[in-house]
Amino acid sequence: MTAAAYQRAVSDGADGLECDVRLSRDGVLVLIHDATVNRTTAGRGSVRSMTYAELAPLGIITLDELIDLAESVSPGLSLSIETKHPGVGSMYLEQAVYERLRARRRLDPQNNRVMSFSLSALRRMRSLDAQLPLVYLFDRPPQHCTDGGLPAGITIAGISLAGLRSMPDYVARVHEHGYEVHVWTVNTEADLQWCVDRDVDALITNHPGRARRMLGAATP
Numbered sequence: 533m534t535a536a537a538y539q540r541a542v543s544d545g546a547d548g549l550e551c552d553v554r555l556s557r558d559g560v561l562v563l564i565h566d567a568t569v570n571r572t573t574a575g576r577g578s579v580r581s582m583t584y585a586e587l588a589p590l591g592i593i594t595l596d597e598l599i600d601l602a603e604s605v606s607p608g609l610s611l612s613i614e615t616k617h618p619g620v621g622s623m624y625l626e627q628a629v630y631e632r633l634r635a636r637r638r639l640d641p642q643n644n645r646v647m648s649f650s651l652s653a654l655r656r657m658r659s660l661d662a663q664l665p666l667v668y669l670f671d672r673p674p675q676h677c678t679d680g681g682l683p684a685g686i687t688i689a690g691i692s693l694a695g696l697r698s699m700p701d702y703v704a705r706v707h708e709h710g711y712e713v714h715v716w717t718v719n720t721e722a723d724l725q726w727c728v729d730r731d732v733d734a735l736i737t738n739h740p741g742r743a744r745r746m747l748g749a750a751t752p
Contacts (some may be wrong), residue, residue: 533563534591538601544741548610548734549602550647553595553629555621560584561595561628567619580619610643612714612736614669617650617686622712626656632665637646641665647690651683667714671695672704680705688712688733693723696730702736703730721746 533541538549552565557580569582573590574660584594595613598665602609613633615625629646630632638644639661647667654666667688668677672695680702682689693715696702703713712733718724719738724746727735737743 533672535601538593538598538739541740542601542605542609544739544742545744547712549598550610550612550614550736551595551598552614552616553625554579554619555582555625555628556587558582558583559628560587561632562592563590563595563598565616567616579620587751595632596636599638608643611638612645612646612647612667614647615650617648617651617653618629622653623656626653626660628745630657630660639664645688654683669716672698678702678705680707680709680711681707681710682711686711688714690714691717692716693718693727696727696732698732703732707731718743 541549551563553561554564556562557752562579562584564572564579566572568578569590579587602611613629615629633639633644635669641663643666645665647669648654649669651668654668657664657666663690666686667690668682668686669690671692673689673691689711691702691713696715706713714734714736715727715732716736717738718727718735721742724735724743728747735743
């Protein structure tokens with residue numbers, strides 16, 4: 533997402549911001565979903581092969597810039613940071629994220645969490661910090677998690693909307709273990725209501741204003 537998109541999310545009433553983070557060639561934490569810039573920008577090339585000076589003109593912002601935006605709005609605005617894997621040098625990604633969050637004093641477990649589809653990435657993050665909430669992302673839960681349990685050190689299941697619709701009792705199973713369920717990506721009012729009816733703990737949406745209105749919260 534661009535800085536303008538994040539600004540729009542905040543003005544629409546988002547109570548948290550989600551980002552995908554990768555390392556540039558010179559070690560800067562940049563926010564981009566894909567491993568290359570080809571699909572989402574006017575440039576071409578892999579993120580890991582480009583310096584931040586090359587990425588910035590394409591509209592790609594840094595984790596530091598997102599933290600600045602969050603703190604300019606509210607100290608309590610939460611960040612959900614997804615570390616993207618696999619990738620060249622990605623084994624260093626969690627270390628870089630941890631060091632940046634520590635430097636920016638963003639290790640407060642009430643307002644920040646780290647997410648990944650990679651279990652090894654989450655384990656690396658847990659070895660660095662004992663308190664930061666970790667979200668294990670998946671389309672459908674892997675076999676060892678279908679009963680609602682999660683790997684040691686992880687307390688949040690991040691399931692896709694399609695995956696949850698295929699096993700709607702999954703939320704109750706996770707709650708029985710004392711964990712939370714966050715669902716991605718929930719955009720229509722019908723899907724929002726369906727998730728609310730199943731008592732999910734958090735929703736990731738491209739339309740925070742619509743979600744707040746539907747949930748009965750006034751948009752600032």
